[in-house]
Amino acid sequence: MDRYVCTVCGYVYDPAVGDPDSGIKPGTPFEDIPDSWECPICGASKSDFEKE
Amino acid sequence: MKPVEIAKGIYDVGVKDWNIRDFHGHSTHMGTSYNSFLIVDSKIALIDAVKKEFSDELIDNISQIVDPKKIDVVISNHTEMDHSGGLPRVMHRVGEDKPLYCSKMGQKNLSLHFPQHFNYHAVENGETLNLGRYTLSFMETRMLHWPDSMFTYLNEEKILFSSDAFGQHYAGYEKFDDCVTEDIMLQAKKYFANILLPYAPLILKLVEQVTAMGLDIRMICPDHGIIWRKDPGKIIDAYVGWSRQNSGKKAVIVYDTMWHSTEKMARAIADGLSEQGVAVRPMHLRRSDRSDIMTEVLDARAVVVGSPTLNNGLFPSLGDFLTYMKGLKPKNKIGAAFGSYGWSGESVKLITQELEAMKFEMIDPGVKVQYVPDEKALAACFDLGRKIGQAM
Numbered sequence: 001m002d003r004y005v006c007t008v009c010g011y012v013y014d015p016a017v018g019d020p021d022s023g024i025k026p027g028t029p030f031e032d033i034p035d036s037w038e039c040p041i042c043g044a045s046k047s048d049f050e051k052e
Numbered sequence: 053m054k055p056v057e058i059a060k061g062i063y064d065v066g067v068k069d070w071n072i073r074d075f076h077g078h079s080t081h082m083g084t085s086y087n088s089f090l091i092v093d094s095k096i097a098l099i100d101a102v103k104k105e106f107s108d109e110l111i112d113n114i115s116q117i118v119d120p121k122k123i124d125v126v127i128s129n130h131t132e133m134d135h136s137g138g139l140p141r142v143m144h145r146v147g148e149d150k151p152l153y154c155s156k157m158g159q160k161n162l163s164l165h166f167p168q169h170f171n172y173h174a175v176e177n178g179e180t181l182n183l184g185r186y187t188l189s190f191m192e193t194r195m196l197h198w199p200d201s202m203f204t205y206l207n208e209e210k211i212l213f214s215s216d217a218f219g220q221h222y223a224g225y226e227k228f229d230d231c232v233t234e235d236i237m238l239q240a241k242k243y244f245a246n247i248l249l250p251y252a253p254l255i256l257k258l259v260e261q262v263t264a265m266g267l268d269i270r271m272i273c274p275d276h277g278i279i280w281r282k283d284p285g286k287i288i289d290a291y292v293g294w295s296r297q298n299s300g301k302k303a304v305i306v307y308d309t310m311w312h313s314t315e316k317m318a319r320a321i322a323d324g325l326s327e328q329g330v331a332v333r334p335m336h337l338r339r340s341d342r343s344d345i346m347t348e349v350l351d352a353r354a355v356v357v358g359s360p361t362l363n364n365g366l367f368p369s370l371g372d373f374l375t376y377m378k379g380l381k382p383k384n385k386i387g388a389a390f391g392s393y394g395w396s397g398e399s400v401k402l403i404t405q406e407l408e409a410m411k412f413e414m415i416d417p418g419v420k421v422q423y424v425p426d427e428k429a430l431a432a433c434f435d436l437g438r439k440i441g442q443a444m
């Protein structure tokens with residue numbers, strides 16, 4: 001599973017960790033995150049992420 | 053210093069830092085100020101504190117208007133310590149149980165700065181707070197320039213408390229845009245180039261949003277420098293221009309030199325550029341502060357970088373500057389490299405790699421010269437300058 005980087009703030013989405021604070025369980029591939037999800041650090045949208 | 057009433061019942065109770073010349077690595081030739089705003093209404097609110105060592109001065113300023121104990125709400129628009137360092141002292145005087153308004157990320161970040169358990173109130177984007185005749189609205193502005201950053205807007209007077217945005221490092225008794233000369237724009241530009249440039253796309257989005265909301269802004273109160281009251285549109289327009297990163301016919305030549313060879317090359321390149329009608333600023337890295345160089349880079353179309361080869365690598369000051377510029381993510385630049393060397397000559401290749409990594413359009417493989425440039429080498433440098441000028 002690929003890690004994705006926020007192009008705004010540099011936060012890395014690691015599928016192994018997920019984003020539990022926003023209800024994204026560990027093990028969730030980036031592709032499966034809902035489009036409404038936002039970067040937990042800077043609030044950027046999912047489309048602002050790039051493959052690491 | 054005496055607080056200034058900026059609108060009915062609204063005071064700047066902030067402080068001046070006259071003598072600061074190095075603000076976390078930026079040169080601040082004019083010092084700076086940490087602005088803090090007191091709103092006296094049925095409820096009394098304080099917007100932003102100051103740097104820790106100015107806490108007592110802030111409290112003295114507040115006390116000239118009201119007893120700090122009477123403050124009902126403290127608002128933190130931004131966690132960075134030049135605005136939060138004074139919070140512990142302020143909360144102590146205001147009352148530890150009083151609500152501390154901030155963004156969600158503000159609460160997270162403030163608790164990573166201070167062990168105290170403040171009575172945090174994390175606002176929702178768009179939340180309002182009624183003070184009596186005045187109402188405040190809070191607007192999240194994440195990454196302008198920290199994740200916690202937010203704006204506070206006073207609906208009735210249409211005043212925007214904009215935190216670091218639209219600020220300038222400037223200490224003076226003049227408090228408003230109509231009291232200073234055009235020079236203030238240079239300070240505002242420097243602030244933008246060194247703090248906000250990486251987030252230029254977010255600024256454009258925000259301005260679009262604010263325009264769509266039809267938000268009327270009559271006064272902008274940043275946390276540093278003067279207040280924009282005569283023409284707040286001017287600084288907003290300037291931010292839009294800088295964020296688009298449009299550039300004129302301008303080049304910056306950034307270089308260092310050991311025995312003046314790379315410097316001679318820089319001069320010849322500058323001559324070539326100038327012949328093409330390009331405004332050119334040659335800047336020696338150990339004579340110019342990196343933050344002043346970035347201010348020139350902001351509206352330059354070309355950045356030409358030169359370094360001698362030292363021990364098979366770049367001269368160390370280049371490492372400093374290139375790292376710094378990379379983080380600020382300048383866009384739409386063309387570039388080229390040059391430098392002298394003794395026996396190996398890696399510098400031109402290394403600079404080229406760095407600039408390419410920053411997505412500069414390299415318009416020439418660059419010029420390198422062994423030991424000392426002769427007439428032919430200087431002519432090649434002149435031609436490089438001319439070529440860069442023609443590419444604009």
Ligand SMILES: [Fe+2]
Pocket residue numbers: 006007008009010011039040041042043044
């Ligand atoms: Fe982010």
Ligand SMILES: [Fe+2]
Pocket residue numbers: 130132197216
């Ligand atoms: Fe800041």
Ligand SMILES: [Fe+2]
Pocket residue numbers: 132134135216275276
């Ligand atoms: Fe600041």
